[in-house]
Structures are given as C-alpha cells and as structure tokens.
Amino acid sequence: MRRSIATVSLSGTLEEKLRAAAAAGFDGVEVFDNDLVASPMPPREVRGLAESLGLGLDLYQPFRDFEGVDDARLERNLRRAEAKFALMVELGVHTLLVCSNASESAIDDDARAAAQLHRLAETAAPFGVRIAYEALAWGSRVDDYAHSWRVVAEADHPSLGVCLDSFHILSKGDDPAGIRGIPGEKIFFLQLADAPHMAMDVLQWSRHHRCFPGQGGFDLTAFTGHVLAAGYTGPLSLEVFNDVFRASDPRRTAADALRSLSVLEDALSREQDGPGGDGAAPTGARPAVTLTRLPDPVEPAGYAFVEVAAEEDSAERVRAVLAALGFEHTRDHRSKPVQMWRHGATRILLNSADPRLGHTWSGDAAAxxxxxxxxxxxGAAHRAERLLAPPLPRRRDPSESRLHAVAAPDGTSVFFCPAGAVEGDSWLEDFSAPAAQGLRRGSATPLTGIDHVGLFQPFDHFDEASLFYRSVLGLEPAQNLELAAPDGLVRSRALTRPDAALRIALNASVLGRGFQADAAGGAQHIALGCGDVFAVAQAMGEGGVATLRISDNYYADLASRTDLSPAIRERMREHGILYDRAGDGEFFHFYTPMLDGRLFFEVVQRKGGYDGYGAANTPFRMAAQRAERSQ
Amino acid sequence: MRRSIATVSLSGTLEEKLRAAAAAGFDGVEVFDNDLVASPMPPREVRGLAESLGLGLDLYQPFRDFEGVDDARLERNLRRAEAKFALMVELGVHTLLVCSNASESAIDDDARAAAQLHRLAETAAPFGVRIAYEALAWGSRVDDYAHSWRVVAEADHPSLGVCLDSFHILSKGDDPAGIRGIPGEKIFFLQLADAPHMAMDVLQWSRHHRCFPGQGGFDLTAFTGHVLAAGYTGPLSLEVFNDVFRASDPRRTAADALRSLSVLEDALSREQDGPGGDGAAPTGARPAVTLTRLPDPVEPAGYAFVEVAAEEDSAERVRAVLAALGFEHTRDHRSKPVQMWRHGATRILLNSADPRLGHTWSGDAAAxxxxxxxxxxxGAAHRAERLLAPPLPRRRDPSESRLHAVAAPDGTSVFFCPAGAVEGDSWLEDFSAPAAQGLRRGSATPLTGIDHVGLFQPFDHFDEASLFYRSVLGLEPAQNLELAAPDGLVRSRALTRPDAALRIALNASVLGRGFQADAAGGAQHIALGCGDVFAVAQAMGEGGVATLRISDNYYADLASRTDLSPAIRERMREHGILYDRAGDGEFFHFYTPMLDGRLFFEVVQRKGGYDGYGAANTPFRMAAQRAERSQ
Structure with missing residues (x-):
C-alpha cells in the first residue's frame, strides 16, 4: 500500500520534512497547513521539490470549524476554503482534511452540517479537490466516526467522504468493527497513530503522546484490518503529534515511522493469509491492496554471545570479574584482539580493538x-534490513565466518548466529586456543546463562529502540515501569521471547539526567542466571571481586516486610543480595561494582516462575551505585 | 509557622536532601521511607546529622495498605508497623503517615478500618509515635478527607489523627471548607502541594506534576486558611513529586520551595488582617500561629530601563537598531563603558563592561x-531578599547612586529604581552627556515605551522563574501556552501588572531543544510599544535596518481568514508585520533580525484593548528566524 506521513509528525522546516520523508522511503506526505504557511517556499516550489523527491502530496490538513455554523459564518468559511482550494491547485494536492467543528458555538443539527458540507464539496469540485471529513474525538457535536459517516451519507456528494484516524477512534474506546459498514470508496483517507494507554484529557493525550503503530497500546492491526475490509485502498498515513518527534532529527523519525508501517503491513498480511484466511476480507469481495510482506519473524533461541569492548585497563577489570564468576578464557580471535570467555554454553567476547573505542566514548568497558x-x-538479517536496520560491514578477513550484523538505534551491533552452534562450528572457527598468558581458570559456579542484558537508551529514542528490538528480534514488550532513582525517574521496559529464551531490558532517564545517563550511552549491565545466588556471590568474593554493597537499612526493611529468616537475611546482607517476590515466585539478585562508570554485571536466581527483573529494587541498586561512585 | 519539606521533593541522597533543606532555611523534613532504606547512613547517624543541621524530623512516610484487611493480614501489617516504630525511635520521629489502603483487596467496612487503626495507634503509643491517617485521592475505599476523619473519629484514640494533603483534596474538587469542622488537635499533619489544572489520571497527575504553592492552579491560600481555622498548629510541609525536581540541584529546589511557603504565609497573614479580618479565624477562637509577614508587595510603575550587555561588534549592531528605531545616545555612564539610549521616557542601557561578558556566554548581545x-x-529590595532573591553587590563607586538589585533565577539582574525619576534625579546622575563620537540621532518614531520583555528560561526552572517574578514584582501570571516551533514545543507564560504597567513574557523549550534554546540562556527580546507600527517599520527601514522577513504564504493565509484590505496586507508583507485579533482588539507587530543569535527587538501596536502577545504568530516568527539563521 501507499505509505504517507504528515509533515506535522516531523521536526524542522517544510523542506527538511519533505527530504526526510523521501529519504526514509515514504511515497507521500500530508501537508500540514502551518508548515506551508511558515515556509519561505512558494507553493509551486514545494510541489516541484516533492516531485523531484518522488513524493506525492496526498492531503492538505487541517481545515477547522467549518460546519454547523450560522449562514453568515458559512459564507466566510467558504471564502476561507476557496483560498485553500486555490493553494491546493498550486500544490497539486487533491484532498482536504476537514475536521469536525470543535468550537463551543457549533450548532447541533446534522441536517445543517450535511447541507454545509455538501456546499463545501460542491465548491471544491471545480478545483479538483475532495473533502475528507474527520470526527475529532473532542469535536463539540460530531465526535465519533459513525456520526461523521451519517453526516457524509446525508450530504451525499461524490467529492465528500470521511477521513478515519485511529487515535480519534481508539482513544474513546469506540468499536472499529463498524468501519466495515462504510463503503470503501467513501473512505477518502486513513490516518494512523498509536498511543500509550493514559487516563488523561484526550486533547492533551493526542497532542503530546501519540506514537507510531506498535509503540503504544492500541491494536492497530485489528483497526486497519477493519478499514481494509471496508474496501479502503488509499494511503496508510501516519499523523503523530509527540513532544519528542517535534524536536528530533526528522530523518531518524521518518525511518522509525516507516519501520512501524512495515511491521503493521506485515502483520496485516500474515493475518490475511493465516489459518482460515484466504487473502480476502471476511466480508467478501474487496479491492485488492498489496501489503508489504517481510521475511518471517525470527525466533531467537538465546544469546550466542555478548561482546564487551574495553581498552586495556578496563578490560583487566572485566577479566577479573569474569574469572571470579567462573568464566574461562578459552579462545582468542584469529586476527583481532578479541578474547572469548566461556562458562558452559555462555560466551562473553572481550574486544580491545573495537573501532568505536576512544571515539564515541572514553574507552570504558561497554556492551x-x-x-x-x-x-x-x-533470513533474520534480511528481515532486519527490510526493517531499515543499517547493515554493518561484515568481518572482512576471508578466513573468517561471515556473520550478518545490523546496528540497533542505540548503536549496539546485533549479530545473527546459527542456533545450536557448538565448538568446531561456523563463527566459532574464527577463534583458536588462547595464548597461554591470557588463560585464566575461575572456580566453578552454578551459572546457567545470560538471563538478560540491560541497555540504557537516550530518552528520545526509547520507543524507537523498543520497536526495533521487538520487530527485529521477535520480542514482546512489557509495560513501561517508572522507577525513582536518586537523580530522577528512570523508565524501564522489558522485551522478552514468549518462551523467555531472550530478554532485553531497556532503560532511560525520563529527563535525560542523572549519573546513569552520564556516561556516553548510559549504564549497561549483563545479567547472568544461576541456580544458587549465594554460591555465586561466595565464589565471586573468593575470586577477589566484592559485590555491590547495599544499605543495611534495606535489610532492616526486608525484615519488616518478608518472612525471610534472620540467617538468610544476614547472608543476603553480607553479599548485597536483593529480593523480590511476585505471587509464589521469588527473585534473588546481586550486582558487581560498576566497571568504569558504565558497565556492570548482575547475577540473578529465579524461583517459582518469577518472571520480572526486581524493578522494586532498582532505586536501592542505583543509590548504592551512586554511593560507590562518590567514595 | 514551622516549615517542612518532604525529602521525596528533593533530588539526591538523604544526606544531600537534609543539607539542602537546612541551607534553604527549613525547620524540618518529612523522611521518605525509600530515602532512608536506600541510605548508607544508619538511622542514628541520620538523626545526628539532622540535629547538627538544626532540622527536625517531623514525619516518617508513607506506610501503605494497612487498614481494611483481613485478620491474618492485620497481624502481618502490625509486625511491619512495629519495625517502623522501632526505626522511628532511633530516628527520633514521632509521627507516622499512614495512607488509606489503595489495594483492590481492601475491605469496604469503616468499622473494621477504625478498629484496625485503633490497634495501630495502641501499638504505636508505647513507642511515642502518633499515627496521621491520610485519604489518598486514589484510595480504594477511603479517598476523601471527610471519610478519613469519620474513620479516625470512630477509632477514637489519642494517638490517631488525620493528615491533610492539599493535592488529594483539591485535585478531586472537594470543598476544603469542611476541614473547619475537624478539631485542630486531631489534624496531626498538613502537606501542601499545588498542581497545574490537568484533566488526567489523578495518580499520574500526583506523581509527575505536583508543584510548589503558587506555581499551579489550586487556591492554597484558601485551603490553608481552612486548616488554620480548624486550629491546626503543626508544620506547613511541602510534599511535591515532580519529574524536574527529582532531577535538579536540591539546594535550588529547596530555596524555590521555601519561597513558595513565604508567599503563602504572607498571603494568609494579609487575609487575616485585611478589611473585615481581625486576625482570628471566622469560626472564632483558635490557637495563635505566627505567620511570616513580608514587606508590602511592590507595585511597579513600569520599566525604568532595560540593560543590554554586548561586546563591541554586537554592540554596534544593537546601536544600529536603536538608532533606526529613533533612539538617541543621550548619556554615558561616568565611570563605566555604559551608554544610555533614550526615546522619550524609554531608556536602554548598552553595557560593554558587564563582568559576565565572555564568561557565561560568547559576548553576544543579551538583555x-x-x-x-x-x-x-x-522596600522592594527588602521584600525580594526575604523571598530568597540573592542581592547583587551594589555599584561601588561612591559617586554613584546606590540602586538595589537582586538576581532572578535566570541570572537577570533586577534593579529597583525610584518611580518618576527624571533626568537630574538619582541614578540618572551616574550618567553624563555622551562623548561626541557616541552620539547618534535617529528619526522620530511614535514609540510609546517598553511593552514587554521576553526572557527565555531553562525548562527546568520555568515555574521557579514564574513564581520569582510574580512574587518579587507583584505580577499576575497568565495561563501557560504551548506553541509549536519548528524545532519543538515552546511553553510561554506572560506575567503582567493588573494595570499592564509592566509585562514580562517567559518562554522555555519543552524538551530544552531547538535553536531558540541553543544560545546560552536562550533567545530574548525587547518589545517596544507604538502608536503606528507601519510608521516605525518605515522609519527603521530608512534607518538601514530591515525587519524580519515573514513568509509570503503567511499573507496569503491572512487573506483567507481576515478582512484586512489588500493594500494593508501588502504593506504588512513589505514590512514583515504580523497580525492577531481577539474580540474587538487587534495586534500588529514586527521583529528586527536576530542580533548574534540571541537578542532581537519587537515593535508592537495594540488596538481596541488587545491584551495578548500575538502568540498564534510565534511559530511563524520562529520559522522566519530559523530561515534567517540558515542563510
């Protein structure tokens, strides 16, 4: 299907917005009235620029407070509209979005509104302009799509149809299934926006918190399915108002936006062809639309490795921790200063030649x-590239295996490795037995693998990263949590495989402050699972690495609110082990000290089906890290 | 009255919070449970630190989900409470805040809740602890103060009273007058928070958007008046959760907080003593409380001057604009490189020796x-200092007049000048006739004075600045506006004298982005009033300074939505004059180019009682400035 984006969804000048939309690969844009009015470019130049960029100008919007007015006002409104029609002719735009009257003075009379919209369509027709009438959720009389469709049906003019906007419909909890009853050819335009569920004034919610499909809480696949079932064949167009997008690089926003539409179309396409589906809408015959189909979703089996880059001093600290946790330095890369550290099937690569070392950060250890x-x-790499993930240059040495990799929005490299690879196989061949001096042998600890990786995100790109990891790795996002850290709120969202084979925790500072966000890129951690957290803490201590010390007051509080025995609590206090509980599940976890202000390790033990991350303890962990840092 | 602040209102560690509260001058704090639990300081050390700082520990909070539970849970909750009582004994805190049960499982039975709270109070008494029971606005059973008081009255225990929180009461629109019916000695604690009016989920509103009294939309003077009328004599304590405060310098937040309490107490004190008041509460006898009384509010008569600091190149551009606007260089400071430029009674000082030049910014012109x-x-200076405005060192030269000055939160110096001073008087004596080479004589223009000054604020300190200018200069704040600029949202708030003698417009970038916020301190403008905006624009052009060019598309749009004649519109287009209308009032205004990326001038003409600032045109002005900058 044709893909569009409203210029109001992007930051910058009209010219910058058009260039960003074209660069991301959009087919067209909705021109936001104020963007044109503010632009130094005459309308014909805007048209020429769009043409040269291969962008269609699919809609002009919005035209407000037109219908349901007294007769004198109608004449003024028609004059106002004619001026916009003339402008649209110059721009070469053929559809005008008219949103339902939101003024207090609107007259509650559908017949009047219909007659006035008929007049408007009649006036528009000679300009080659169609009117797409949209019910605003906060319209003073017409505020739902069924009502806007009744008015349009009553007005009965070939140049008049409806515009459907997912936000206005889903934010009010309206059932979108009724859209199927609208003739497809009378749906002149479709605007898509998602939003997190928020109990707040719908106008403010709409203006500040819209997001791209898949980044919020609405079911846009079902919604769009209804619109396609009705026979709509026009563009899928994103109209998203969001404080962050308004202030971000429009090229980045446009790529994020197009990714969201690809994921949506892919989901729609799979739904059509799913069991019982025959590619046709349930209501029967409908115009054929071509939906983008992506390669099949990946189903990760887990972490093949996590790579840590660190310069020599930092690398030494990482090695000390790994050794104390029972990892062994088992191999070295054949051509690069990359060590493989192994514990059972768990591999951590330690890279002291990452080209980013010394450039984007200080050389501190980072995952x-x-x-x-x-x-x-x-297939996974192909899907990722179709989702606009920038492919990374493959490792060059011809003797080396050629792992596909893409860059995540936060700069993390994501490598796709063959599942089930064992020593002797594929990419592991790039590593040989280590130089003797590098070998270390830690004591045995009951680690079970990488439980999750925690990546700090720039606040502005939190939703973008969430959609990226979700769509590229086939993960399900949990609800956002907000945690009060000593330096401000931290937002946290876990992404997991349904079978828990892979977990990623994304964190961001709500206002971009605090020491967690200080280091370039923000704090990161690698959490290792285990069967006996006490044994691992004990072994790590014997290996010379102390755990992060947690306040004694934490253990006094734990005594007041749990039934943990004094002996257990005392052992927890000794090792800085934290505790959480959910239903019958329990969670014990501890942290290593922060390595160079950015990277730390966590060791976790899950019991009784505990499925969280100990979020309630995050403020205490952060307070302890802050205390450690200020020593 | 005693003044307290909850540690949760401040950022940092518990120790940093205590030090910040003490430094600002608070008498006590409420200790937030998580702050203590996270702190590496043992309770006795916390107590010792507070004592050494002269701070009382007035409350421990919160204790959640205690009452309305089954019998087994009650026993567990009592054990949990006893642990906190023991902790409070160590801390030396005598009041525990218990908030109403917010869990789904709470039992809807007042008699049970009362009996359980009685048990709690009975358990608390031997520890010397009192229980202050607070109705959360989102409590699942008890969610308003009248209900919490009924339960407390039924429980009838001397160690049990209520805690009143202005947010929980005013956010729901409850009438606070009923507080007068609660015996003062049963009001164990009073928490104050303001908040902007927002139609949103009350829990989210409370957690993210509380602010200090006078910074939001609640009438806290009336609210607190009711509590005092009931006979409350305890602390006025601020409990404010706010995303920004959580991430800001706690010392600055604490000063802002104490200022808000001073303004509140002053207002209460004036209300008591006002016409018809006799210092006693309307309900008759009540315990005497001492309310802070500030010197009388100032009533500014207008701007005596605005001072612009600029290094030589920038100063030359400022001089060119002033001359083109018809200002004359009439005097020079006797001992400093400060020029006085005058137009009628309007004075602009041009300072090329400001000690901040070259330090906090690049030397670009700035007001x-x-x-x-x-x-x-x-009196004005004395009042400002009582409001914690840092006094600035007076100008030193003994031959110079000694103007009082204080620093605003945004770094602007605020000088208090005798009203009605004419040449030959007071501070003007510091200036003598100018050196000949400095003299310029502009053409006559019908300027009428300084209409307003626009100051860009760091986003985090917008409310602080608003309360500062309001309380120090006796201004009334208008509603916040949000304007979509090309680089993001801009928040704007006007502060005016009721008689419009003084207007200040504060602006901030909502996410701290965009070129308006780029320059150190952000863009500023000086708006000059006039009786004929066309004549001023014409004269300025003849003086060699072009106006800021506004997009032709703006004038096409103006044609579509106004009755302005084509001739007028064409003249407006030529001079970049913008237009706004409100009721019968009209507003014509234009801008000079941006001087060095930070300072610009505006010329405005108000007609028919227009009282705004042309906010609807702000996006077009900013787009034009951005276009100008990228040339």
Whole structure:
C-alpha cells in the first residue's frame, strides 16, 4: 500500500520534512497547513521539490470549524476554503482534511452540517479537490466516526467522504468493527497513530503522546484490518503529534515511522493469509491492496554471545570479574584482539580493538554487540534490513565466518548466529586456543546463562529502540515501569521471547539526567542466571571481586516486610543480595561494582516462575551505585 | 509557622536532601521511607546529622495498605508497623503517615478500618509515635478527607489523627471548607502541594506534576486558611513529586520551595488582617500561629530601563537598531563603558563592561538587567531578599547612586529604581552627556515605551522563574501556552501588572531543544510599544535596518481568514508585520533580525484593548528566524 506521513509528525522546516520523508522511503506526505504557511517556499516550489523527491502530496490538513455554523459564518468559511482550494491547485494536492467543528458555538443539527458540507464539496469540485471529513474525538457535536459517516451519507456528494484516524477512534474506546459498514470508496483517507494507554484529557493525550503503530497500546492491526475490509485502498498515513518527534532529527523519525508501517503491513498480511484466511476480507469481495510482506519473524533461541569492548585497563577489570564468576578464557580471535570467555554454553567476547573505542566514548568497558542465536541467520538479517536496520560491514578477513550484523538505534551491533552452534562450528572457527598468558581458570559456579542484558537508551529514542528490538528480534514488550532513582525517574521496559529464551531490558532517564545517563550511552549491565545466588556471590568474593554493597537499612526493611529468616537475611546482607517476590515466585539478585562508570554485571536466581527483573529494587541498586561512585 | 519539606521533593541522597533543606532555611523534613532504606547512613547517624543541621524530623512516610484487611493480614501489617516504630525511635520521629489502603483487596467496612487503626495507634503509643491517617485521592475505599476523619473519629484514640494533603483534596474538587469542622488537635499533619489544572489520571497527575504553592492552579491560600481555622498548629510541609525536581540541584529546589511557603504565609497573614479580618479565624477562637509577614508587595510603575550587555561588534549592531528605531545616545555612564539610549521616557542601557561578558556566554548581545520603577525601592529590595532573591553587590563607586538589585533565577539582574525619576534625579546622575563620537540621532518614531520583555528560561526552572517574578514584582501570571516551533514545543507564560504597567513574557523549550534554546540562556527580546507600527517599520527601514522577513504564504493565509484590505496586507508583507485579533482588539507587530543569535527587538501596536502577545504568530516568527539563521 501507499505509505504517507504528515509533515506535522516531523521536526524542522517544510523542506527538511519533505527530504526526510523521501529519504526514509515514504511515497507521500500530508501537508500540514502551518508548515506551508511558515515556509519561505512558494507553493509551486514545494510541489516541484516533492516531485523531484518522488513524493506525492496526498492531503492538505487541517481545515477547522467549518460546519454547523450560522449562514453568515458559512459564507466566510467558504471564502476561507476557496483560498485553500486555490493553494491546493498550486500544490497539486487533491484532498482536504476537514475536521469536525470543535468550537463551543457549533450548532447541533446534522441536517445543517450535511447541507454545509455538501456546499463545501460542491465548491471544491471545480478545483479538483475532495473533502475528507474527520470526527475529532473532542469535536463539540460530531465526535465519533459513525456520526461523521451519517453526516457524509446525508450530504451525499461524490467529492465528500470521511477521513478515519485511529487515535480519534481508539482513544474513546469506540468499536472499529463498524468501519466495515462504510463503503470503501467513501473512505477518502486513513490516518494512523498509536498511543500509550493514559487516563488523561484526550486533547492533551493526542497532542503530546501519540506514537507510531506498535509503540503504544492500541491494536492497530485489528483497526486497519477493519478499514481494509471496508474496501479502503488509499494511503496508510501516519499523523503523530509527540513532544519528542517535534524536536528530533526528522530523518531518524521518518525511518522509525516507516519501520512501524512495515511491521503493521506485515502483520496485516500474515493475518490475511493465516489459518482460515484466504487473502480476502471476511466480508467478501474487496479491492485488492498489496501489503508489504517481510521475511518471517525470527525466533531467537538465546544469546550466542555478548561482546564487551574495553581498552586495556578496563578490560583487566572485566577479566577479573569474569574469572571470579567462573568464566574461562578459552579462545582468542584469529586476527583481532578479541578474547572469548566461556562458562558452559555462555560466551562473553572481550574486544580491545573495537573501532568505536576512544571515539564515541572514553574507552570504558561497554556492551557493544549482542550475538543472537537464530535458526536462519540469513533470513533474520534480511528481515532486519527490510526493517531499515543499517547493515554493518561484515568481518572482512576471508578466513573468517561471515556473520550478518545490523546496528540497533542505540548503536549496539546485533549479530545473527546459527542456533545450536557448538565448538568446531561456523563463527566459532574464527577463534583458536588462547595464548597461554591470557588463560585464566575461575572456580566453578552454578551459572546457567545470560538471563538478560540491560541497555540504557537516550530518552528520545526509547520507543524507537523498543520497536526495533521487538520487530527485529521477535520480542514482546512489557509495560513501561517508572522507577525513582536518586537523580530522577528512570523508565524501564522489558522485551522478552514468549518462551523467555531472550530478554532485553531497556532503560532511560525520563529527563535525560542523572549519573546513569552520564556516561556516553548510559549504564549497561549483563545479567547472568544461576541456580544458587549465594554460591555465586561466595565464589565471586573468593575470586577477589566484592559485590555491590547495599544499605543495611534495606535489610532492616526486608525484615519488616518478608518472612525471610534472620540467617538468610544476614547472608543476603553480607553479599548485597536483593529480593523480590511476585505471587509464589521469588527473585534473588546481586550486582558487581560498576566497571568504569558504565558497565556492570548482575547475577540473578529465579524461583517459582518469577518472571520480572526486581524493578522494586532498582532505586536501592542505583543509590548504592551512586554511593560507590562518590567514595 | 514551622516549615517542612518532604525529602521525596528533593533530588539526591538523604544526606544531600537534609543539607539542602537546612541551607534553604527549613525547620524540618518529612523522611521518605525509600530515602532512608536506600541510605548508607544508619538511622542514628541520620538523626545526628539532622540535629547538627538544626532540622527536625517531623514525619516518617508513607506506610501503605494497612487498614481494611483481613485478620491474618492485620497481624502481618502490625509486625511491619512495629519495625517502623522501632526505626522511628532511633530516628527520633514521632509521627507516622499512614495512607488509606489503595489495594483492590481492601475491605469496604469503616468499622473494621477504625478498629484496625485503633490497634495501630495502641501499638504505636508505647513507642511515642502518633499515627496521621491520610485519604489518598486514589484510595480504594477511603479517598476523601471527610471519610478519613469519620474513620479516625470512630477509632477514637489519642494517638490517631488525620493528615491533610492539599493535592488529594483539591485535585478531586472537594470543598476544603469542611476541614473547619475537624478539631485542630486531631489534624496531626498538613502537606501542601499545588498542581497545574490537568484533566488526567489523578495518580499520574500526583506523581509527575505536583508543584510548589503558587506555581499551579489550586487556591492554597484558601485551603490553608481552612486548616488554620480548624486550629491546626503543626508544620506547613511541602510534599511535591515532580519529574524536574527529582532531577535538579536540591539546594535550588529547596530555596524555590521555601519561597513558595513565604508567599503563602504572607498571603494568609494579609487575609487575616485585611478589611473585615481581625486576625482570628471566622469560626472564632483558635490557637495563635505566627505567620511570616513580608514587606508590602511592590507595585511597579513600569520599566525604568532595560540593560543590554554586548561586546563591541554586537554592540554596534544593537546601536544600529536603536538608532533606526529613533533612539538617541543621550548619556554615558561616568565611570563605566555604559551608554544610555533614550526615546522619550524609554531608556536602554548598552553595557560593554558587564563582568559576565565572555564568561557565561560568547559576548553576544543579551538583555542582562531590568530596571523596575517602584515607589519604594528599599522596600522592594527588602521584600525580594526575604523571598530568597540573592542581592547583587551594589555599584561601588561612591559617586554613584546606590540602586538595589537582586538576581532572578535566570541570572537577570533586577534593579529597583525610584518611580518618576527624571533626568537630574538619582541614578540618572551616574550618567553624563555622551562623548561626541557616541552620539547618534535617529528619526522620530511614535514609540510609546517598553511593552514587554521576553526572557527565555531553562525548562527546568520555568515555574521557579514564574513564581520569582510574580512574587518579587507583584505580577499576575497568565495561563501557560504551548506553541509549536519548528524545532519543538515552546511553553510561554506572560506575567503582567493588573494595570499592564509592566509585562514580562517567559518562554522555555519543552524538551530544552531547538535553536531558540541553543544560545546560552536562550533567545530574548525587547518589545517596544507604538502608536503606528507601519510608521516605525518605515522609519527603521530608512534607518538601514530591515525587519524580519515573514513568509509570503503567511499573507496569503491572512487573506483567507481576515478582512484586512489588500493594500494593508501588502504593506504588512513589505514590512514583515504580523497580525492577531481577539474580540474587538487587534495586534500588529514586527521583529528586527536576530542580533548574534540571541537578542532581537519587537515593535508592537495594540488596538481596541488587545491584551495578548500575538502568540498564534510565534511559530511563524520562529520559522522566519530559523530561515534567517540558515542563510
């Protein structure tokens, strides 16, 4: 289907917005009235620029407070409209969005509104302009799509149809299934926006908190399915008002936006062809639309590795922690200063030649790459690239295996590795037995693998990163949590495989402040699962690495609110072990000290089906890290 | 009255919070449970630190989900409470805030809740602890103060009373007058928070958007008046959750907080003593409380001057604009490189020796000082200092007049000048006839004075600045406006004298982005009033300074929505004059080019009682400035 985006969804001048939409690959744009009015470009120049960029100008919007007015006002409104029609002719735009009257003075009379919209359509027709009438959720008389369709049906003019906007419909909890009753050819335009569920004034919600499909809480696949079932064949167009997008690089926003439409179309296409589906809408015959189909979603089997980049001093600290946790330095890369550290099937690569070292950050240790084990690495990489993930240059040495990799929005490299690879196989061949001096042998600890990786995100790109990891790795997002850290609120969202084979935790500072966000890129952690957190803490201590010290007051509080025995609590206090509980599930976890202000490790033990991340303890962990840092 | 602040209102560690509260001058704090739990300081050390800082620990809070539970849960909750009582003994805190049960499972039975709270109070008494029971606005059973008081009255225990929180009461629109019916000695604690009016989920509203009294939309003077009328004599304590405060310097937040309480107490004190008041509460006898009384509010007569600091190149551009606007360089400061430029009674000082030049910014022109004409400069300065405005060192030269000045939160110097000063008087004596080479004589233009000054604020300190200018200069704040600029949303709030003698417009970038916020401190403008905006624009052009060019599309749009004649519109287009209308009032205004990326001038003409600032045109002005900058 044709893909569009409203210029109001992007930051910058009209010219910058058009260039960003074209660069991302959109087919067209909705021109926002104020963007044109503010632009130094005459309308014909705007048209020429769009043409040269291969962009259609699909809609002019909005035209407000037109219908349901007294007769004198109608004449003024028609004059106002004619001026816009003339402008649209110059621009070469053929559809005008008219939103339902939101003024207090609107007259509650459908017949009047219909007659006035008929006049408007009649006036528009000679200009080659069609009117798409949209019910605003806060319209003073017409505020739902069924009502706007009744008025349009009554007005009965070939140049008049409805515009449907997912936000206005879903924010009010209206049932979108009724859209199927609207003739497809009378749906002149479709605007898509998602939004997180928020109990707030719908106008403010709409103006500040819209987001791209898949980034919020609405079911846009079902919604759009209804619109297609009605026979709509026009563009899928994103109209998203959001404080962050208004202030962000429009090229980045446009790419994020197009990714969201690809995911949506892919989901729609799979639904059509799913069990019982025959590619046709349930209501029977409908015009054929071509939906983008992506390669099949990946189903990661887990982490093949996590790569940490660190310069020598930092690398030494990482090695000390790994050794104390029972990892062994088992291999070295054949051509690069990359060490493989292994514990059972768990691999951590330590790279002291990452080209980013010394450039984007100070050389402090950082988790720079995730190796994801998948059944079909080629397919996964292909899907990622279709989702606008920038492919990374493959490792060059011809003797080396050619792992596909893409860059995540936060700069993390995501490698796709063949699932089930064992030593002797594929990319592991790039590593040989280590130089003797690098070898370390830690004591045995009951680690079970990488439980999750925590990545700090720039606040502005939190939703973008969430959609990226979700769509590229086939993960399900949990609800956002907000945690009060000593330096401000931290937003946290877990992304997991339904079978928990892969977990990623994204964190961001709500206002971009605080020491967690200080280091370039923000704090990161690698959480290792285990069967006995006390044994691992004990072994790590014996290996010379102390755990992060947690306040004694935490354990006094734990005594007041749990039934943990004094002996257990005392052992927890000794090792800085934190505790959480949910239903019958329990969670014990501890942290290593922060390595160089950015990277730290966590060791977790899940009991009784506990499925969280100990979020309630995050403020205490952060307070402890802050205390550690100020020592 | 005693003044307290909840530690949760401030950012940082518990120790940092205590030090910040003490430094601002608070008498006590409420200790937030999580702050203590996260702190590495043992309770006795916390107590010792507070004592050494002269701070009382007035409350421990919160204790959640205690009452309305089954019998087994009650026993667990009592154990949990006893642990906190023991902790409070160590801390030396005597009051525990218990908030109403907000869990789904709470039992809807007042008699049970009362009996359980009685048990709690009975358990607390031997520890010397009192229970202050608070109705949360989102409590699942008890969610208003009248209900919490009924339960407390039924429980009938000397160690049990209510805690009143202005947010929980006013956010729901409850009538606070009923508080007068609660015996004062049963009001164990009073928490104050303001908030902007927002139609949103009350829990989210409370957690993210509380602010200090006078910064939001609630009438906290009336609210607190009711509580005092009931006979409350405890602390006025601020409990404010706010995303920004959580991430800001706690010392600055604490000063802002104490200022808000001073303004509140002053207002209460004036209400008591006002016409018809006799210092006693309307309900008759009540315990005497001492309310802070500030010096009388100032009533500014207008701007005595605005001072612009600029290094030589920038100063030359400012001089060119002033001359083109018809200002004359009439005097020079006797001992400093400060020029006085005059147009009628309007004075602009041009300072090329400001010590901040070259330090906090690049030397670009900036409005650094406002001279405010007041009847009693000493009184105004005294009031400002009582409101924690840092006094600035007076100008030192003994031959110079000694103007009082204080620093605003945004760094602007605010000078208090005797109203009605004419040449030959007071501070003007510091200036003598100018050196000949400095003299310029502009053409006559019908300027009428300084209409307003626009100051860009750091987003985090917008409310602080608003309360500062309001309380120090006796201004009334208008509603916040949000304007969509090309680089993001801009928040704008006007502060005016009721008689419009003084207007200040505060602006901030909602996410701190965009070129308006780029320059150190953000863009500023000086708006000059006039009787004929066309004549001023014409004269300015003849003086060699072009107006800011506004997009032709703006004038096409103006044609579509106004009855302005084509001739007028064409003249407006030529001069970049913008237009706004409100009722019968009209507003014509234009801008000079941006001087060095930070300072610009505006010329405005108000007709028919127009009282706004042309906010609807702000996006077009900003787009034009952005276009100008990218040339």
């Amino acid at each position: 720079t790459a995730l190796g994801i084990a998948v059944a079909d690495p080629d | 650094t000082a406002l001279g405010i004409a007041v009847a009693d400069p000493d």
